[in-house]
Amino acid sequence: xxxxxxxxxxxxxxxxxxxxxxxxxxxxxxxxxxxxxxxxxxxxxxxxxxxxxxxxxxxxxxxxxxxxxxxxxxxxxxxxxxxxxxxxxxxxxxxxxxxxxxxxxxxxxx
Amino acid sequence: xxxxxxxxxxxxxxxxxxxxxxxxxxxxxxxxxxxxxxxxxxxxxxxxxxxxxxxxxxxxxxxxxxxxxxxxxxxxxxxxxxxxxxxxxxxxxxxxxxxxxxxxxxxxxxxxxxxxx
Numbered sequence: 064x065x066x067x068x069x070x071x072x073x074x075x076x077x078x079x080x081x082x083x084x085x086x087x088x089x090x091x092x093x094x095x096x097x098x099x100x101x102x103x104x105x106x107x108x109x110x111x112x113x114x115x116x117x118x119x120x121x122x123x124x125x126x127x128x129x130x131x132x133x134x135x136x137x138x139x140x141x142x143x144x145x146x147x148x149x150x151x152x153x154x155x156x157x158x159x160x161x162x163x164x165x166x167x168x169x170x171x172x173x
Numbered sequence: 174x175x176x177x178x179x180x181x182x183x184x185x186x187x188x189x190x191x192x193x194x195x196x197x198x199x200x201x202x203x204x205x206x207x208x209x210x211x212x213x214x215x216x217x218x219x220x221x222x223x224x225x226x227x228x229x230x231x232x233x234x235x236x237x238x239x240x241x242x243x244x245x246x247x248x249x250x251x252x253x254x255x256x257x258x259x260x261x262x263x264x265x266x267x268x269x270x271x272x273x274x275x276x277x278x279x280x281x282x283x284x285x286x287x288x289x290x
Contacts, residue, residue: 105281107281159229159277
């Protein structure tokens with residue numbers, strides 16, 4: 064059975080801190096790993112990673128995949144209150160759907 | 174929300190009543206999905222569709238049925254709602270590019286909050 068495990072489940076930091084969110088997986092026929100951000104409503108797409116060791120960056124957010132050790136991390140530097148959200152990790156295999164982890168709830172306090 | 178609309182957005186119903194949630198897309202994507210989101214469980218797949226009249230079950234399909242008679246519409250039906258089906262339901266769509274990247278980027282609707290009393 065495919066598994067996607069995120070840690071920590073929740074996190075509280077101060078504005079300006081750097082955070083690292085973790086996602087490990089056990090998936091048959093791995094294709095890609097995706098990160099989503101969910102604020103009050105729909106999850107919105109952040110990154111997709113398919114190759115090991117290649118960092119994806121978007122402003123203060125970055126992510127990297129390790130296909131040998133089966134994990135990914137999402138880094139957020141210089142956090143802001145607007146980064147408060149649930150961050151979801153999902154894995155795509157040879158099937159049609161994404162398999163999601165339970166998410167990490169991040170709260171950034173002023 | 175990128176051409177995907179869910180209705181109703183909020184619904185309160187009683188145990189034993191039938192409920193239908195609708196997902197409508199204007200992106201002409203082949204693949205459509207219904208997920209539910211509950212505290213402590215994350216997003217779990219209920220059913221998905223890979224074409225008109227082509228559907229399959231996800232990990233939490235018991236008590237739910239779906240139909241897709243047109244590319245743009247995917248309906249989720251609870252034949253007889255139970256309190257355990259109180260949840261937020263998300264529809265998602267995907268073009269599912271199985272090319273070099275193996276990309277399957279889902280785009281989500283705004284969600285439908287269902288409360289079963």
